[in-house]
């Protein structure tokens with residue numbers, strides 16, 4: 001393969017991305033699926049979705065996603081996933097397949113025959129957008145809305161330090177293609193279920209700040225999901241709430257899993273590299289936003305992160 005879509009006619013094709021896909025993984029994968037469909041190329045789209053897709057992303061064409069996958073494909077496209085282990089139960093299908101194309105903005109992907117990567121890009125949808133333009137594929141308003149969703153979510157609506165002039169340029173072009181900014185913004189940032197707001201108030205009341213490390217921490221327990229009748233995938237906004245604490249440089253939100261382990265989300269405001277901290281737990285991400293899993297309890301986990309921050313300050 002020489003480019004993103006060379007020699008794919010009459011081949012079996014799977015489009016996927018990281019486990020529990022976010023706005024960028026879904027936005028890039030679904031945009032690409034729509035573009036191939038327009039070229040009369042049939043594709044399967046599948047992800048490892050542990051419970052359900054987040055409802056605040058349901059403006060995306062979720063109907064393209066199915067669980068009917070083959071055991072292997074001629075070509076697999078993987079979006080927004082730097083490590084094949086992050087594919088979850090799709091990993092085996094991907095690694096069994098003949099050609100793997102990885103489109104991503106994480107550092108050093110560990111797999112893929114063709115890697116279209118820019119670790120400096122703000123989102124995977126940005127990396128994909130450049131390719132689409134090179135190939136002169138026809139971007140309609142639905143494709144533009146998918147691409148814009150990844151751009152908006154991965155830049156924290158144009159606020160994170162990865163937001164540069166190319167990001168705004170792409171956003172402007174997507175508006176010209178008919179991206180529905182109001183729909184995206186209302187769905188992701190402008191509305192919140194009442195139970196989610198009540199959970200938020202509980203999480204705020206648990207905030208602890210560690211002054212030396214300028215670290216703000218809170219946590220969600222399994223009992224919270226039951227008490228507030230909310231699913232974990234509806235709680236991604238909580239990290240943005242706790243990172244607001246003004247004296248903090250790093251924010252940590254721990255979410256208890258079914259098996260009693262924790263998933264951690266990290267955000268950094270400035271010089272602290274949270275990707276390095278996450279990798280000390282075998283997690284990953286970017287300098288300003290990363291995630292990891294751990295078997296440590298809350299207290300030990302916080303202590304480990306405080307130590308990691310101290311090594312950087």
Ligand SMILES: [Mn+2]
Nearest residue numbers: 024080124154
């Ligand atoms: Mn991304």
